[in-house]
Amino acid sequence: MQPEGPYRFTEASGVCQVGSAWWAVDSQDRLMNIAVLEGAAAADQPWREAFTNAADTLAQTPGGPRYVNADFTAARPWVAYPAEVENAADRLFGLLGMPLRSPRLEPVGDVATQAMPVINPVTPTSAVPISGQPASAVPISGQPASGVPISGQPASGVPSSGAPPVWAAHATGSPVVSAAPPADPPAAHPGPAEPVVPRDPFASPARRIQPSPSPRPRTGLRLGVAALVLAVLAAGGGLAVWAATRDQDAPPPAGPAEAFPTATPAAGFRPWSQAAPYSPQERALATAAPGLVFVEAVFNGYLRDGRTGALLNPTPVTFQRRCSGFVVNPDGHVLTNGQCVAPDEPVARERALYTLGRILVAGKRLTSGALDGWVRSRTANTRFTGKEPDRPPSSQVFVQLNQARGGLTGTPAIAGEVVRTRAVDAGDLALVKVTRPDLPGVELGDPAALAPGEAVVLVGYHTVDTDFRDATYTLRSKTVQVTATDTAQGPVPLFRLGDDIGIYSHGGVALDPAGRVVGVLTNDQSGAGGANRSLVPVTAARELLAEAGVTPALGDSDRLYRRGLDAYFTGRDGTAVSQLDAVARGGNGNELAEAYRQSAADRQQLTAAAPQESNLPTVLFSGLGGALLAALAIGVVLLARRRGDR
Known part of the structure; x- marks a missing residue:
């Protein structure tokens, strides 16, 4: 029977005597591995506590699997792990002494309802058949005193003599007969007796009274005492070290993966859902995403006959x-795509003709099937101008942080103007100056990360809405591979990509593992239907900034945000809460700062509530191990000396 929980369970991946493991999908279509405590064990409080303790112990162990969700109070307690964490459920049940097996094999019993027999094998001492009565099988509890489940496997019952035990005879239903030794073979017929000569006991010249050997030195006893003293000293030293260090503050471990950011930013962009949790990809996205903006350029003008001006x-x-x-x-x-905010006149003219053509289609003055032909027939002899024939059309540029909505010209949209552009064959970039300072920013990286075969993380805006007029746009990311270098489209070499993230992503970025921009997305003019599958190296962006006299730099809030993220991803939750809270309160529009601050605070509470393990056993056993090694070395020396004395 499938377990209950906030997941869509697909199939069982393993079973054992106290539970099972399942593959499941969460609400964000992420594959999960769920460990479930079942059967009588789920109704037994010691087993439930052991299940909870095992999950928490693994989560706090360096390199151990950390669960993303759990319900230890459910009728059948369960723990959820990301699919990227290999063998998580196997390790959990293995820690309980109940390794998983394939669900396709024969079913296993419920260890919580089984009694382990105490087997006392009896070895027969004569050739008389032994009674087939079984040994006493007094059931014992399947729970240890500590509450941690133990294996339900009985101890070996094979007697050392090799004779079959009594319980084996009882199981087969036939008595076990010990074979009697064969009788001595009959002696040959004796011949005539030979005369026996009496033996003189005093005739031998050998000494009859041997002197007592001298007592052997008690070297072994002395060495044993020395080894015992070493063991006591080592244990005492270990206790002293533990007592001296037990109160020292240890760096807090990264909390369990359950503490994902819960304060979903208004942007709708959640790096932890678009990459493996706590992965370099998530960190790169979290670092750069606040500095990305949605750009909308609005153009207004008149279409005129190129010959008459009508x-x-x-x-x-x-x-x-x-x-x-x-x-x-x-x-x-702000850096963005040049043809987006300052298109060449032929591009703007064609777009204006299509806009007018759709107006005519809506007014029943043109059919939709004739639209393309109508535009082509007028492209060559039409001009797109301002109100005056000799003036260019007017344009406005607006940017929005986080989640954006098309068509906005007021708050939260921020107005800007184009400062400088580069031609299509020189990088197709534009520099825009907006009216609001202190926005979250990105850091420019090294274009050396761009090379065929290398993987980069793309980030840009995307929408799933079909109504263009007021569609909602959110950031989208994808890890893609650089497939080739293209030097045929101009003096600036381009890097072609194996995939894209949508038609509105041009002007978006490619990130290195540190979250720095190494390339800018643009149209692939050589193929792929003009999709945004080309990257302009960041060197072209640096050149455009230098031409405009603009220096790329991070603000104080950006640097503080990156320090807070570093604390978050390295498990220093107190520092992360403090620094990210300062960024969130700064009001610069970085909504991810609040999301990660809340996550760090939640994780801090989980860590504080988790039981702390003592390091006394480690120190003590380390000391005892050292003493045993010393005793072993002494024993080897003693053995060598004794062999040398022989």
Whole structure:
């Protein structure tokens, strides 16, 4: 029967005498491995406590599996592990002494309802058949006094003499007969007796009275006493070390993986759900994501006949272009895709014609099937201008942090203007200056991370809405591989990618493992249908900033946020809470700071509530081990000396 819980269970992965392991999927479609305590063990309090203690012990062990969710109070307690944590359920039940086995094998019994027989084998001493009565099988409890379950395997009952035990005879239903020794063979017929000569006991010249040997020295006793003294001294030294160090503060371990960020940011972007928890990918996303922005450029102008200047439509045509971008310094400078915010005139003209054509389709003045032909027939002889024929169309640029909604021109959208651009063959980049300073920023990295065969993490904006006008956009990420270097599209070499993250991701970024920007996403003009599968190396972005006299830099809040993340991912929860709280209270729009602050606080509470293990056994056994090694060395020396004396 499938267990109950907040998961969709798919199949059992293992069973044992006290529980089972299941593959399951959570609400975010992440694959999980669930360990469940079942049967009579689930109704037995010592087993429930042992199950809970085993899960917590593994979570606090360096390198041990950490659970992401658990319910120890359920009728059948369960613990959930990410699928990336290998053999987590096996290790949990193994710690309980109940290793998992394949669910396809024959079923196993319930250890909590079984009694282990106490077997006292009896070895027969004569050739008389032994009675087939079984030895006493007094049932004992399957629970140890400590509450930790023990294996239900009986001790070996094979007698040392090799004779079958009484319980074996009883099990087979036939008596066990010990074979009688064969009789002596009959002697040959004796011949005539030979005369016997009487033996003189005093005829031998050998000495009859031997002197007593001299007493052997008691070297072994002395060495044994010395070894015992060493053991006592080692144990005492271990106790002294433990007493001296027990009160010293140890660095807190990273808490169990259950403490994922629970304060979901308004951005809807959750790095811990788009990468393995606590992985380098999650950390890179958490580092850079606050500095990414949604970019929307709004263009307004008139379509005119290129020969006569006559208007194709008496009212202006307005269209939008949407993409991604990133903040490069606290002064409000944003880098994005050039064709998004400052398209070339032919690109803007074609987009304006399609916008007007759709208006005509909506007014029943043009059919949708004729739209493409209508645009092609007018592209060559049409101009897109401002209100005056000799003026360019007007444009505005807006950026939004976190989650964004298309069509916004007021708060939370932030207005900006294009400062400088680079042509398509020179990197297709644009520098925008927004009106609000002190936004979260990113750090520029080393483009050496871009090479064919290398993997990078892409981040950019994406939407699943079908209505373009007020669609909601959130960040999306994916780890992809650099497939080739493209030098045929201009003086700036491009890096082609094996995949993309959507049509609005141009202007987005590629990250190295430290969360630094190493490339900017752009259209692949050579193929892939113009998808955003090319990367402009970050060197082109640095050159554009230098041309505009802009220095890329992190702000004070950015540096504090990165220190807080470092504390979070290294298990220093107190420091993480303090530093991330300061960032969240700063009000610069970094909503992930609050999410990770809350996670660190939750993890801190879990760590404080977890039982602390004493290091006394480790110290004590280390001392005893040293003493035993010393005693063994003395024994080897003694044995060598005794052999030398022979």
